[in-house]
Amino acid sequence: MFLSHLPRRLFRTFAGFTVAIILICTVRTIVVVLSNTRKLNHCDVHEGDEYIALSEARWEAMKKSLTFKTISYDDSNDVETEEFKRLLEYIIAGHPTVFQSRLVTYEIVANYSLLIRVQGKDKALLPYMLAAHLDVVPVVENQWSVNPFSGIEDEEGTLVYGRGTLDDKGGLMAQLSALEFFLARGRVPDRSFFLAYGHDEEIMGMDGAASIARTLSQQGVDRLHFVLDEGLLVLKGMMPGIDYNLASIGVTEKGFMDVNISVVYTGGHSSMPNKESAVSILAKAVEKLHVTQMPAEMDELADEPFKLLAPIAGFPMNFVFSNLWLFRPIIGYVASKDKTLQGIVRTTRAPTIFQAGAKSNVIPSSAWAIVNHRIHPRDSKETVLEHLRWTINDERVKIVAAGEYYKPHPVSPFDRSTSLPYQVVADTAEQLFENTISIPGIMVAATDTKHYLHLSENIYRFNPILAGQREIATIHAEDEFISRENYRRMINFYYHLFINADRTKLENRQTANDEL
Numbered sequence: 001m002f003l004s005h006l007p008r009r010l011f012r013t014f015a016g017f018t019v020a021i022i023l024i025c026t027v028r029t030i031v032v033v034l035s036n037t038r039k040l041n042h043c044d045v046h047e048g049d050e051y052i053a054l055s056e057a058r059w060e061a062m063k064k065s066l067t068f069k070t071i072s073y074d075d076s077n078d079v080e081t082e083e084f085k086r087l088l089e090y091i092i093a094g095h096p097t098v099f100q101s102r103l104v105t106y107e108i109v110a111n112y113s114l115l116i117r118v119q120g121k122d123k124a125l126l127p128y129m130l131a132a133h134l135d136v137v138p139v140v141e142n143q144w145s146v147n148p149f150s151g152i153e154d155e156e157g158t159l160v161y162g163r164g165t166l167d168d169k170g171g172l173m174a175q176l177s178a179l180e181f182f183l184a185r186g187r188v189p190d191r192s193f194f195l196a197y198g199h200d201e202e203i204m205g206m207d208g209a210a211s212i213a214r215t216l217s218q219q220g221v222d223r224l225h226f227v228l229d230e231g232l233l234v235l236k237g238m239m240p241g242i243d244y245n246l247a248s249i250g251v252t253e254k255g256f257m258d259v260n261i262s263v264v265y266t267g268g269h270s271s272m273p274n275k276e277s278a279v280s281i282l283a284k285a286v287e288k289l290h291v292t293q294m295p296a297e298m299d300e301l302a303d304e305p306f307k308l309l310a311p312i313a314g315f316p317m318n319f320v321f322s323n324l325w326l327f328r329p330i331i332g333y334v335a336s337k338d339k340t341l342q343g344i345v346r347t348t349r350a351p352t353i354f355q356a357g358a359k360s361n362v363i364p365s366s367a368w369a370i371v372n373h374r375i376h377p378r379d380s381k382e383t384v385l386e387h388l389r390w391t392i393n394d395e396r397v398k399i400v401a402a403g404e405y406y407k408p409h410p411v412s413p414f415d416r417s418t419s420l421p422y423q424v425v426a427d428t429a430e431q432l433f434e435n436t437i438s439i440p441g442i443m444v445a446a447t448d449t450k451h452y453l454h455l456s457e458n459i460y461r462f463n464p465i466l467a468g469q470r471e472i473a474t475i476h477a478e479d480e481f482i483s484r485e486n487y488r489r490m491i492n493f494y495y496h497l498f499i500n501a502d503r504t505k506l507e508n509r510q511t512a513n514d515e516l
Contacts, residue, residue, distance in 0.1 A: 021326070029322040032310045052181050052495055054488040059160075061094055062173040062487060063151035066162030072135040072202040084112035084199050087134055097180045103188065110211035112199035118179070120192035120502075126225035127192035128421070128501055129455070130494070131448055132172040133201035133208070133230070136164040143478040158484055165482035166475050168230045171463060172197060174490035181491075182498050190502040191225065201448045204404075209448035216455070224456040225501070226421035229449045231461020232441045234433050236468050241317045242309055245436040247429035249422070250443035250461030251301065253450070254343065255375030255408035258352075259388060260368055261285055262398045267365030278367040279356045285392045286351045286369050292391045296336035296345040298328045299378065301411060305439040306331065312437060343444055347376040347384060370402065374444055377408040406450060412459050414440035416509040421458035423509060424500045431500075432493045433466060464493035 052058075068087040088108065092099050098116070099106060106116040112134070120127070139148045146152050148163040164170070175195055182189075194216070198208030216222075232248035239246065263285075265278040303324055310321035320327045335341040342348060349371050356367030373384055381401060388399050413419035416426055416438075426438035443461045453459060465471070465486050474480040 025319060025323045025326065029310075029319045032322040033318055035311055052178065052488075052491050054484055054491070058177050058491065059484060059487065061177065062170065062482075063153075063160050063162070064090065064094075065169045065173050066151040066160070066164055067149050069149050070135050070164075070199070071138050072200050073138060074203060081112065084134060088112065088114060091176065095176050095180050097184045098176060101183050103183065107215070109215050110199070110207050113208040113212055114195075114197040115212050115215060116195040116197075118189060118193050118195075120189040122190045123192070125191040125502075125504070126223060127194060127221070128225040129194040129196055129227045129452070130175055130497075131196045131198070131209070131227060131229040131452070132175060133168050133205075133448060134172065134197050134199045135202050135208075136167070136169070137202050137476050139163050140478070145479055148478075148480070154481075159481045160484075161479055161481045163480055165480050166463070166465065166467075166471065167480070168201070168463075170465070170482045170487060170490060171230055174464075174487060175494045177491045178494035178498065182495055187498075189498060190504075193498070193501065194221075194224075196448075196452075198448050204446065205448040205451055209451040213451045213455070222455070224452075224458075226425070226458035226460060227449060227452045227456050228425060228460045228462060228497070229447050229452075230463050231443050231447060233463050233465050233467040233472070234429065234436060236466055239309070241314045242312065243314075243435070244309075244312055245433055245466060246305075247426070247433060247436050247438040247462070247464075248441035249414075249425055249429070249438055251414045251422070251440045251459075252377050252411040253409040253443040253447060253461065254347075254377070255373075255379075255381075256404075256406040256446060257373045257375060257381060257384060258402045259349075259371045259373065259385070260398075260400050260402040261289075261371060261388070261392070262366065262368035262400075263396055264366045264398075265396065267363045270361045270363055273363060277363050278365060279363075281394065281396055282354075282356065282367040282369060285394060285397045286354065286371070288391050288393075289349060289371055289388065290351060293336075293342070293349065294347040294376075294379070294384070294387050296332055296342065297378070298324075298332040298335075298345060301377075301414070301440060301442070302332070302335070302344050303328070304414060305441070308437060308439050343374060343376075344442055345376075347373060347379045349373045349384075375408050377411055377442075379408070381405050381407075406446065409449065409453060409459065410457065412457060417506070419458070420503060420506050421456075422460065423506060424497070424503060425460050425462060427507075427509075428493060428497045428500050429462070429464060431496055432464060432489050464490050 069083045070087055098104055103119045109115050141148060146161045151160055151162050153160050196212045198205050198212060200208045231250040234245050234247045236245045263278040263282045265281060266274055306321045306324060310318055313321055332345055335345045351369055352372045353370035357364040375384060414422050416423045429438045430436055447461055449459050449461060
């Protein structure tokens with residue numbers, strides 16, 4: 001009799017458990033959605049103490065900076081030094097309010113880099129630093145529709161093309177324009193700050209930013225309130241069901257490592273092939289690596305954007321994001337299958353070079369490939385190599401780290417309710433970009449911040465540029481451009497950052513997710 005009722009009892013228990021789970025999730029979702037009441041004041045669009053209009057002079061100054069061919073080449077001996085000198089001369093002459101101010105001191109570092117100090121009123125406050133870079137990557141001119149160093153506008157005059165518009169002369173000139181306006185208004189910051197402009201960021205900054213870091217040390221600067229360098233963007237239309245722009249602030253930077261995998265095996269004439277060859281063994285190994293990526297895992301950093309998006313997402317995403325305790329494995333799985341999101345949850349790897357053979361009728365006796373890794377902060381060189389060995393599982397395949405290894409950067413604080421530096425950057429982004437929410441992210445590309453990690457635990461990577469797929473596709477590619485509207489926002493972002501960075505106390509940024 002008892003056994004005959006068991007299926008019914010199990011069903012009732014399961015149904016009751018399911019209803020309870022749905023009820024808990026629903027209540028949590030309602031609480032989170034109703035908590036979405038905080039709004040920051042946006043700056044008004046007018047020329048005044050709180051806003052900088054994009055005058056023709058400011059626009060022309062940025063366009064002119066694009067005409068200097070400050071290219072960094074992989075061969076450090078092949079540097080167009082005169083172009084860097086000319087750009088520095090132009091910057092100094094073009095911003096007289098900055099470089100003639102009693103508050104400003106500056107010096108040329110390592111011949112072609114620039115370090116500026118702005119003295120604040122309160123010497124007890126830790127200074128902070130904004131970074132950018134003078135150099136750009138090379139161009140293939142016949143792939144551009146315009147001269148990449150002409151600073152030419154489109155027919156409507158709404159944007160300008162040129163190498164460096166997004167990476168990173170736009171940021172460089174916006175900072176200087178904002179500081180010029182700031183000082184011309186008679187403002188004196190409470191907190192001192194530095195502007196650091198390296199000249200070889202595109203080739204790892206081993207001369208420019210590294211020398212700037214040493215110069216700061218020699219001047220007794222061993223600690224900074226925060227560092228803000230180039231980085232992630234304000235993304236529009238990137239998340240289905242989210243009618244907000246996402247100001248993604250890089251709170252860490254992935255490590256970088258190339259791995260050489262090679263095979264030495266019997267060669268011979270192509271008319272008498274063996275069952276296996278160096279090429280076939282290597283091809284199998286590469287295929288395994290391509291298919292079997294490193295494990296994906298949701299951690300606190302991966303969780304945070306979804307928590308922040310929960311109050312503003314539509315159904316059913318708000319239901320899912322408000323209940324990560326239940327849906328975290330599903331979100332992690334979906335992210336791991338998306339090429340643009342997988343970097344949040346894992347170390348990624350991609351075969352980039354495959355080399356074997358020299359003659360069509362000769363079976364090569366050796367073959368090698370390069371596999372590039374972008375290493376997640378929870379991984380290391382050792383864990384990556386161990387996973388490679390485990391995945392390939394073939395003693396005939398030699399696995400060796402190749403070239404420079406750059407460790408993942410520490411994760412900077414990103415709790416807006418407890419971290420003053422992060423709050424300042426995140427708040428400033430939301431002030432300048434309407435219908436925008438700030439979220440922490442992981443920087444995939446390399447920046448000069450690697451040279452400043454010892455100066456602060458608060459290292460952030462953010463470009464105040466509203467970008468869609470069109471803008472993103474031109475970074476390091478042909479027809480790179482920036483719009484007038486984006487450049488206007490950049491100037492105003494840095495201007496407001498100069499003001500907001502004087503904060504000494506946190507403002508209330510508590511959320512319902514914090515309470516839950």
